[in-house]
Amino acid sequence: MTHDLLFDAPMPPAIPIEGEAQEFPVRRIFCVGRNYAAHAAEMGNQVDREAPFYFTKSAHALCLSGMTIPYPLGTEDCHYEMEFVVAIGTEAFRVSEDAALGAVYGYACGIDLTRRDLQAAAKEKRRPWDLGKDFENAALIAPMTKAETFGQPGAQHISLTHNGRTVQEARLSDMVWSVPELIAHLSRFYHLLPGDLIYTGTPAGVGPIAPGSALTGHIDGLHPVTVSFGEAE
Template sequence: MSATPIFDVPPAPSVEIAGGAGVFPVRRVFCVGRNYAAHAAEMGNEVDRAAPFYFTKSAHAVIPSGRAIAYPPGTRDCHYEMELVIALGADAFELDEAAAMDAVYGYACGIDLTRRDLQAVAKEGRKPWDLGKDFENSAILGPITQAGDFGAPDAQAITLDLDGRRVQEARLSDMVWSVAEIIAHLSRYYHLAPGDLIFTGTPAGVGPVARGSVLRGQIDGLEPVTLTIEG
């Protein structure tokens, strides 16, 4: 006898694939911390070069580019963080770096919203960052460009404009941990699979959004990500 669910749950979110190639269903969201040395420094931290570290977001934190959202609840200091996002299209477990890139389906521009005040309280108390990082509408994703159409992440420019003013600017080559290194390392601890996303960290220049803010993030070769914070 099969059990009947007592209520319905929303379907997994999905993200547009550039060129009209369908949609990419989101399974899980991993995020790399402190992957740009300049950003780590501006937050008063040093990069641990022994190994990358991670936090996660719920899949239902993901929303597509172009949305307008309310200012996030429970915070007075919500920050933008522009990132390269890896979209996985194959299983990946205990891979070496040489094989890691075979698991990549494509790449996208992403914005990681952070309730910085809540994150700071958690860090001070040596507690998890969940309240600061994992909340509704906090992972904004542009259309995914297939890996063959983008090439290898290297020296492409990554930028973010806030209300028409450039606030973040770096190169993907500034990342402490490369895409291959991240996937290989993460695959030691998880059975990665199609639908998994990896936000790869943000450059220096993070700062607060306000009601009415308009954000536009770009990476050379990828479609931009945009977001409006409602007034």
């Protein structure tokens, strides 16, 4: 079936893949909240150990590593949050934890940017976090590594430097909810499909950026993610 569109539909954003000419097109972005106990504590929260919780970002919030981007609009307190990103490569619907990793295409380093002042205002009024979380260039990501090359998530080291100073450090094994647990849980509420990303949460040490800030995030076995910030538009 063809459609006579009013204007040209945008192409989906896509992520380079190590060793591949093709790129990974992005469909949806799921983000896990409070998945490291130390980060939950630094934000004055406790981890809900009954079930993980999520927020989402638009696919067009994606920003590839290596860019210099403007300081985000509408905020005076934008924070970095280093994350391990899971890329779904096959449909996953009501999958078991044992089968969940079979749906993974690859992994990448990512940074979740948060307009913390807007998020805090929304929390205070018990409103959604959209303005604080889902905005242009808010989902930074490095080139992807295939799952079979990376292996299974476990004790890999995750870290972030801000202007050369290490501000976040942990192990992927410190996550409250593991990758198989997250995929299995999400697949009870969504048909996870190729192109979906899961940002799996951030360790303690989040903090503000400013024009002139430079971030570099590392996870053992993955391409680093880098970004610099210019003046606000």
